[in-house]
Amino acid sequence: xxxxxxxxxxxxxxxxxxxxxxxxxxxxxxxxxxxxxxxxxxxxxxxxxxxxxxxxxxxxxxxxxxxxxxxxxxxxxxxxxxxxxxxxxxxxxxxxxxxxxxxxxxxxxxxxxxxxxxxxxxxxxxxxxxxxxxxxxxxxxxxxxxxxxxxxxxxxxxxxxxxxxxxxxxxxxxxxxxxxxxxxxxxxxxxxxxxxxxxxxxxxx
Amino acid sequence: xxxxxxxxxxxxxxxxxxxxxxxxxxxxxxxxxxxxxxxxxxxxxxxxxxxxxxxxxxxxxxxxxxxxxxxxxxxxxxxxxxxxxxxxxxxxxxxxxxxxxxxxxxxxxxxxxxxxxxxxxxxxxxxxxxxxxxxxxxxxxxxxxxxxxxxxxxxxxxxxxxxxxxxxxxxxxxxxxxxxxxxxxxxxxxxxxxxxxxxxxxxxxxxxxxxxxxxxxxxxxxxxxxxxxxxxxxxxxxxxxxxxxxxxxxxxxxxxxxxxxxxxxxxxxxxxxxxxxxxxxxxxxxxxxxxxxxxxxxxxxxxxxxxxxxxxxxxxxx
Numbered sequence: 163x164x165x166x167x168x169x170x171x172x173x174x175x176x177x178x179x180x181x182x183x184x185x186x187x188x189x190x191x192x193x194x195x196x197x198x199x200x201x202x203x204x205x206x207x208x209x210x211x212x213x214x215x216x217x218x219x220x221x222x223x224x225x226x227x228x229x230x231x232x233x234x235x236x237x238x239x240x241x242x243x244x245x246x247x248x249x250x251x252x253x254x255x256x257x258x259x260x261x262x263x264x265x266x267x268x269x270x271x272x273x274x275x276x277x278x279x280x281x282x283x284x285x286x287x288x289x290x291x292x293x294x295x296x297x298x299x300x301x302x303x304x305x306x307x308x309x310x311x312x313x314x315x316x317x318x319x320x321x322x323x324x325x326x327x328x329x330x331x332x333x334x335x336x337x338x339x340x341x342x343x344x345x346x347x348x349x350x351x352x353x354x355x356x357x358x359x360x361x362x363x364x365x366x367x
Numbered sequence: 368x369x370x371x372x373x374x375x376x377x378x379x380x381x382x383x384x385x386x387x388x389x390x391x392x393x394x395x396x397x398x399x400x401x402x403x404x405x406x407x408x409x410x411x412x413x414x415x416x417x418x419x420x421x422x423x424x425x426x427x428x429x430x431x432x433x434x435x436x437x438x439x440x441x442x443x444x445x446x447x448x449x450x451x452x453x454x455x456x457x458x459x460x461x462x463x464x465x466x467x468x469x470x471x472x473x474x475x476x477x478x479x480x481x482x483x484x485x486x487x488x489x490x491x492x493x494x495x496x497x498x499x500x501x502x503x504x505x506x507x508x509x510x511x512x513x514x515x516x517x518x519x520x521x522x523x524x525x526x527x528x529x530x531x532x533x534x535x536x537x538x539x540x541x542x543x544x545x546x547x548x549x550x551x552x553x554x555x556x557x558x559x560x561x562x563x564x565x566x567x568x569x570x571x572x573x574x575x576x577x578x579x580x581x582x583x584x585x586x587x588x589x590x591x592x593x594x595x596x597x598x599x600x601x602x603x604x605x606x607x608x609x610x611x612x613x614x615x616x617x618x619x620x621x622x623x624x625x626x627x628x629x630x631x632x633x634x635x636x637x638x639x640x641x642x643x644x645x646x647x648x649x650x651x652x653x654x655x656x657x658x659x660x661x662x663x664x665x666x667x668x669x670x671x672x673x674x675x676x677x678x679x680x681x682x683x684x685x
Contacts, residue, residue: 295422303420339378343377350413363419
């Protein structure tokens with residue numbers, strides 16, 4: 163249902179209907195923002211990515227050949243913007259905020275801010291609050307490599323099909339699936355290390 | 368027994384995990400997992416990881432961006448002229464600009480509200496009157512009353528009178544307030560005039576903009592500057608008026624109170640003088656009466672003495 167509605171809208175927008183285009187932006191704005199936010203864990207970056215994505219969409223919508231491929235096309239633009247930003251950051255030699263002062267990977271812990279709770283993970287009866295948990299999960303994502311992270315986000319949070327992910331990232335479906343496999347495994351290890359599991363998560367009743 | 372032991376690769380396992388496998392493939396993997404508890408456990412571990420990661424929700428994001436290009440329509444009539452000007456102006460290139468809807472709405476709303484307020488005030492001939500017997504009054508459409516600046520000064524209270532008159536005092540106070548009110552009205556009238564002139568200027572500017580051809584009229588920035596200047600002038604005049612009216616009010620009330628106090632003092636003085644006079648009159652009268660009675664008494668004593676001495680003489684002769 164959504165797809166059909168989108169296709170009509172996309173066709174109109176492609177033909178220069180500005181109202182349709184603005185409506186299209188309204189529909190997808192939230193998704194692209196959250197996609198970029200999970201990738202960078204930063205609001206300003208996410209806003210920048212979102213803006214530049216939709217500007218690019220506006221400029222290039224006429225080049226979209228198959229309207230039913232809009233979603234993968236949109237995420238391709240967004241992930242390209244993310245990669246560009248990564249390259250720009252690497253050139254600037256910025257250090258990830260979530261990796262502590264150059265120690266080896268084993269010692270990195272996600273609770274830089276929560277100093278008062280330094281002994282938390284020693285206590286098996288600990289309970290994580292919802293906000294804390296969200297932050298830690300976000301940090302877990304950031305621990306992944308960029309390749310794995312982007313596939314995990316696309317699959318787990320954006321619900322793209324493997325074919326769409328492959329289209330967006332210009333890789334084969336198999337590559338997408340195996341990156342996801344390794345990404346999920348890495349996340350599993352991280353969650354284990356940080357002692358995040360069903361018992362330690364405070365489920366809201 | 369099947370020698371080709373089927374071992375699904377990671378990709379297939381993922382497809383299975385995310386339910387993207389077709390019927391036959393799906394069953395194959397299912398069977399494999401049943402026979403390989405290790406693999407099944409691993410996959411279940413990944414499933415549980417998915418469950419936990421899924422607890423990371425979405426961020427709430429502010430209002431979506433609105434793409435504004437040169438040809439997009441505006442809903443506010445006051446800004447319509449400016450934006451059609453933008454389309455034809457040579458200054459702006461066809462550049463897309465993403466601005467937040469909320470910000471644009473707020474600024475346009477504020478500008479329109481200010482212009483509307485001034486227009487309404489001038490066009491409807493708003494009058495604000497205070498003082499006199501009517502109290503505070505706001506009216507539309509009435510003509511400005513003739514200024515009373517030429518009116519004679521308020522009456523000075525007469526000093527030294529026979530008695531204090533409550534009505535006189537009231538008349539005094541109301542006279543002061545009326546004078547103050549008239550000044551206020553006068554100033555407001557001049558302000559209205561100024562505003563009317565300025566609004567006329569704005570309207571003329573808009574007319575010339577419309578009648579002149581492309582490239583001859585005012586650019587967006589010029590009109591904005593004009594409006595800014597108008598706004599500044601109007602604000603200055605209003606602030607000045609309020610300050611003056613406050614000061615005037617204080618002055619008038621102060622003077623009224625001072626005059627009244629002086630009047631009361633004068634009354635007291637005259638009363639005291641009256642009392643003094645009366646007492647001294649009484650004093651005088653008493654004194655003179657005393658003198659009279661003293662004289663009478665003296666004569667009486669004299670007569671008595673005389674008669675006594677006459678009686679003695681008579682007695683001695685016999």
